Amino acid sequence: MKFCISSIIAMILLICVSLPVLAAGTETNYGYATYTGSGYSGGAALLDPIPSNMEITALNPTDYNRFGVKAALAGAYLEVKGPKGRTIVYVNDLYPEATKGGLDLCPTSFAKIGDMSAGKINVNWRIVKAPISGNVxxxxxxxxxxxxxxxxxxxxxxxxxxxxxxxxxxxxxxxxxxxxxxxxxxxxxxxxxxxxxxxxxxxxxxxxxxxxxxxxxxxxxxxxxxxxxxxx
The missing domain is CATH 2.60.40.760 (Expansin, cellulose-binding-like domain)
Structure with a gap:
């Protein structure tokens, strides 16, 4: 009986590991945000051209390359919450020096959720459905x-x-x-x-x-x- 129970548990664990570990929008990520005026051309995700009025962000390597997939979150839209509010940004670049959860926002986005004078703020964010229309x-x-x-x-x-x-x-x-x-x-x-x-x-x-x-x-x-x- 012990053998059967342990075998069943092992099988359940194996199935769970095989399933997707994230449903978009359900997992909240915690980290920090800085800001930069760059990123509108030549971003790591090669998503040019980026409109100058678009809210964009660079993303830390751990989250950018989730699940062992390179550029996994490239082109994702994130809802980001900070001390002053929330906004939605588009992932088009890599933030190489950041730790897990870290974002490098465009100035417009940073100003919506925090004080520019702070330079760095605590945030949380999640993946949301892209505000787009039409086909891929x-x-x-x-x-x-x-x-x-x-x-x-x-x-x-x-x-x-x-x-x-x-x-x-x-x-x-x-x-x-x-x-x-x-x-x-x-x-x-x-x-x-x-x-x-x-x-x-x-x-x-x-x-x-x-x-x-x-x-x-x-x-x-x-x-x-x-x-x-x-x-x-």
Whole structure:
């Protein structure tokens, strides 16, 4: 009987470890915020162009690369609460020297939730649904071709952790990079079916038009046909 009970407990633990550890918006994170006027171009997540009036933030490495996935929270929207109030910011950059929970906000956002003279304030934050409309879109990085391709998902409701493409009846995993693109080789030039998974464990499929035969010198955007569902 002891063996059976211990085996059942071990099985339950194994199942729990396999499940997603975060549902967007349900986990509150605690840390601090500073502010900077930079970040509107050349951010680590390569999400340019960023409108000059957009509220943005850089995020500490621990949270930026959650679940062992590089750039896991790139493109996420965070509701941030400070001493004076709350605001919503867009994650487009990395805050390398920050500890877990740390944010480097744009001045507009910092002023909404704290006193600028403080320079650094305690905050808490959570992931929320992006205030967007329409379907996802894809940025095809410069240099992409039938032989090597780097694809970024944009305009998604929640952070995207995984992308795969279908080849010969098999789903092939694409590695996510620290610069917020999924990369793969030998995807060909024909339209290709892709599958994406967000931070809530929701999966959607789409079809990308064929990649160029030779590498493109400029990045370009491809409109998508699907969008992630709302979190439960």
């Amino acid at each position: 879109s894809y940025r095809i990085k410069e240099g992409s071709s039938q032989y090597w391709a780097a694809i970024q998902v944009r305009n998604h409701k929640y952070p995207v952790l995984k992308m795969e493409y279908l080849k010969d009846g098999q789903w092939i995993n694409m590695e996510k990079t620290e610069w917020n693109h999924f990369i793969s080789t030998n995807m060909g030039t024909r339209p290709v079916k892709i599958r994406m998974t967000d931070i809530n464990g929701n999966t959607i499929t789409d079809t990308l038009s064929g990649l160029l035969q030779s590498g493109t010198s400029n990045a370009y955007i491809v409109p998508g046909n699907v969008q992630f569902p709302d979190a439960n």
